Amino acid sequence: MNKKGFIFDLDGVIVDTAKYHYLAWKKIANEIGIDFQKEQNEHLKGVSRIESLKKILKWAEKEVSEKEFNTLLNKKNEDYLTYISKMNVSEILPDVNRILSYLIQKKQPIALGSASKNSRKILEKVQLTKKFDAIIDGNNVTKAKPNPEVFLKAAEQLNIAPKDCIVFEDSIAGIQAANKANMISIGIGDKKTLQEANYIFKDFTEISEDFINKLIYNNSL
Numbered sequence: 001m002n003k004k005g006f007i008f009d010l011d012g013v014i015v016d017t018a019k020y021h022y023l024a025w026k027k028i029a030n031e032i033g034i035d036f037q038k039e040q041n042e043h044l045k046g047v048s049r050i051e052s053l054k055k056i057l058k059w060a061e062k063e064v065s066e067k068e069f070n071t072l073l074n075k076k077n078e079d080y081l082t083y084i085s086k087m088n089v090s091e092i093l094p095d096v097n098r099i100l101s102y103l104i105q106k107k108q109p110i111a112l113g114s115a116s117k118n119s120r121k122i123l124e125k126v127q128l129t130k131k132f133d134a135i136i137d138g139n140n141v142t143k144a145k146p147n148p149e150v151f152l153k154a155a156e157q158l159n160i161a162p163k164d165c166i167v168f169e170d171s172i173a174g175i176q177a178a179n180k181a182n183m184i185s186i187g188i189g190d191k192k193t194l195q196e197a198n199y200i201f202k203d204f205t206e207i208s209e210d211f212i213n214k215l216i217y218n219n220s221l
Contacts, residue, residue, distance in 0.1 A: 002216050003107075004109075005166070006103050006109070006165070006166050007183070009170060010114035011116060011170070014126075017084065017087075017122065018041065021052075023079070026041075028056075032064070033062075034056060034057075043055065047144060047173060087125040089127050095203065095204035112135045113137075115150065119135065119137040123135070145174050146173045146174075148178070148180040148181035151165065155181070155183070163183070167185050169186070170187070172193060172196065185197045187199070187200040187201070188203060188204070189203075
């Protein structure tokens with residue numbers, strides 16, 4: 001039986017939590033006198049919380065003490081957790097459930113590969129936890145994307161060779177991580193931003209069961 005490993009990022013792929021990250025970062029940035037725009041938030045996709053704050057401070061050419069840095073990190077996370085505590089199934093992005101259900105029907109192993117330390121909480125809120133055979137998130141890895149660690153660990157958990165894994169990502173850092181892991185990379189989002197991906201779709205509504213079958217059976221794509 002043909003088995004591939006299907007690995008999904010979370011933010012921007014399964015649910016759109018980018019808007020909550022943006023609101024939480026904006027609040028923190030404004031508190032310390034930094035103007036923070038949505039365009040900047042795009043550059044934080046797939047980036048860890050620590051690295052995100054470093055970027056925000058660098059853009060504003062601002063320095064803070066280590067103590068304040070850690071306080072800001074905690075505040076940001078508390079605000080973000082308040083937002084996600086109100087999430088429900090309506091926040092699952094279009095046709096994600098259709099693709100997950102089809103993969104389950106085809107008995108294909110499914111993993112989550114996310115930088116988010118809150119991914120399990122989010123999956124519970126949107127009632128998707130049971131659809132994943134493995135969950136690798138920010139609590140299991142030490143290296144952020146574009147390092148491939150998160151995807152390699154997901155492949156290991158699924159017991160599938162990296163070359164037989166397919167990654168769905170919405171960030172360029174995530175696409176680069178998938179490519180470095182020698183996996184098939186599928187970009188979800190903007191063609192221009194994700195041009196390094198093997199395939200790019202606006203969202204899951206553009207992905208057919210026929211395309212998934214070709215991935216599973218190695219048919220020419």
